Amino acid sequence: LGIIFYELLAEASPFNLSDCTAYEAEQIILTKHPDKPSSKASSKQKAQAIRGDLNAIALKAIRKEPKRRYRMATEFLEDLNHYLDGLPVSARTNSFRYRASKFTARHKKSLTASAIALMLIIGLSGYYTLRIAEERDHAKVEALKAQNTKEILVNIFKANDPISGDAETATLPKLLENGTKNVLQRNLDPEVKIELLFTLSTIYQNISDFDKARQLVDTTLKFSNRHFGSNAVTTARGHIKLGGIAYDLGNYEEGKEELITSKKILADKNPSHPVYSTLYHHLGFVEEGMSNYDSAKVYFQKALNNVTQQTRVDTALYIDIIKSLGRTIHREGDYKTADSLMFKALKTSEHFNGKNDAVTASIAGDIGLYYMTRAKYDSSRIYYQQSLDIKNKLYNKNPHPNHSATLTNLGVLESYVGNNAVAESLFTQALTIDTKLYGNDHPYVAFSKGHLASIYFEKKQYEKAKQLREEQLTIYQNNYEPDHYNMAGFYHEYGNLFSATSEYQKAHSYYKESENIYSKYxxxxxxxxxxxxxxxxxxxxxxxxxxxxxxxxxxxxxxxxxxxxxxxxxxxxxxxxxxxxxxxxxxxxxxxxxxxxxxxxxxxxxxxxxxxxxxxxxxx
Structure with a gap:
């Protein structure tokens, strides 16, 4: 409201952000103070009319400190009415001299100034009524989402309460199952329910339970079609989610088809709509998966352009897109530009999320990974360790998937440089966390067993390695189709093990199986x-x-x-x-x-x- 009032007075925005990046714009808004509207007025007469009370009202409406702003729109309009009536306004210093001057000038107010203020109030009364109603409705939806999310999360994690639940046996999948049933059974506002189902599907996707993730998205799509229609943004978002799940499964063509479906649904929407940021980002992923790196780079750049055009920049998405663009450029070998983007993501996260935040830790881990691929192992270790230190503070002794991932990455680094004892310890910690989080039959547990097997392989302890590989295979067979992408990687490693033990024909057959699966993806x-x-x-x-x-x-x-x-x-x-x-x-x-x-x-x-x-x- 304050920004619009300022722009109506000054015929310009408080800050010129046209040539700024999203981060630079945020910095200006956070640290700079806007000029008085009168300084930007188009004529001396208008500047004269704006000076004083109107300047003060406009600046108070957009102050950075919440306690110094108008608490609600009624206070703002009350000051405007006081201005028209020649009364003191709360935005000005309440001195005797000021109040006296208002008294003596009360009936001598210039027609120009009164006309401007009156026009503003008349114009704002209708325009702002709509805007305030929209903001109020949006706020209600967001508040309702927050309340329902809070209640559901409490119910989901109630099982971890040592008094009311079984803290020892409750795994994350079981907790999510309970929470999902809760959401599906509740009679919630359609928008709220859709958001919660999308969120839960993302969590299932992140823990590799892709079947459950897809079921939830399918349910959400039916719900969205019923309540909002087949051309709704929520329906388009559902197809984006399905595209993301297909991508995670290595089904890039299928993923691309879902994303194209989403793009067709959005064809009549404003091209600057924020949903396009997510759509282009996912299209970049699938093109990257199909080794179409030039196309991927174009889509990541489109996503970045879209997200930075938004009035309210989604910082988390902005950071993710920068990381994706950096990854693509890193693959091209332009390490200077790639590093610049990654460190920009790191600094942005440190500024908005904090230096000890999980997102900041994740970016530090990504930087560690890039240095590792370039054989800069000392630099890689610094950023992996930074990531691990943050997560140690965040999670302490409580198991968390992000913690496990960093332990694994650092373990891979140590194994690269021959520190197998250190790597073994890190992989063992990761396996313990994954087992506690997901149970014994989850792909993440299989991944950790595979990493440990690779250490025993390097140490030529082939029987231990084979035992772990067999356990890994059992978990994979329980969770994946025979031609799943991850089966190809397993058969490759399994073949290496048989080759090392001189079982060359067995190794050959597993290499062949690996080739057959990879060729599909x-x-x-x-x-x-x-x-x-x-x-x-x-x-x-x-x-x-x-x-x-x-x-x-x-x-x-x-x-x-x-x-x-x-x-x-x-x-x-x-x-x-x-x-x-x-x-x-x-x-x-x-x-x-x-x-x-x-x-x-x-x-x-x-x-x-x-x-x-x-x-x-x-x-x-």
Missing amino acids: ISENDDTFAKLYEDWALNDYKMKRYQEAIEKFRKAADTFIPSKYDEYKVRGAKCLINAAKSHAALDQINQAEDILEKLKSHMDTTTVLAQNEDIQTLYN
């Missing part, structure tokens, strides 16, 4: 295939299937060598050397020499290869 030039072919080729070599080994080593090298990542360049060079060895084993000396000659030329012009001792040793 990703293109053959994806680095996931390169990693599979690298290990599979080594197994073929051990089986003396040299020609098959050559083909796979070459495929892996074709992906690794052009990569922006130094680690992949090194792995690609090793694949070429092993391909040459395979040619030599077939007495194909000319082919072997040809590969090595080309590799030598590449090594001479690639610093990371020229300086890598392992490559030099293998080559020589």
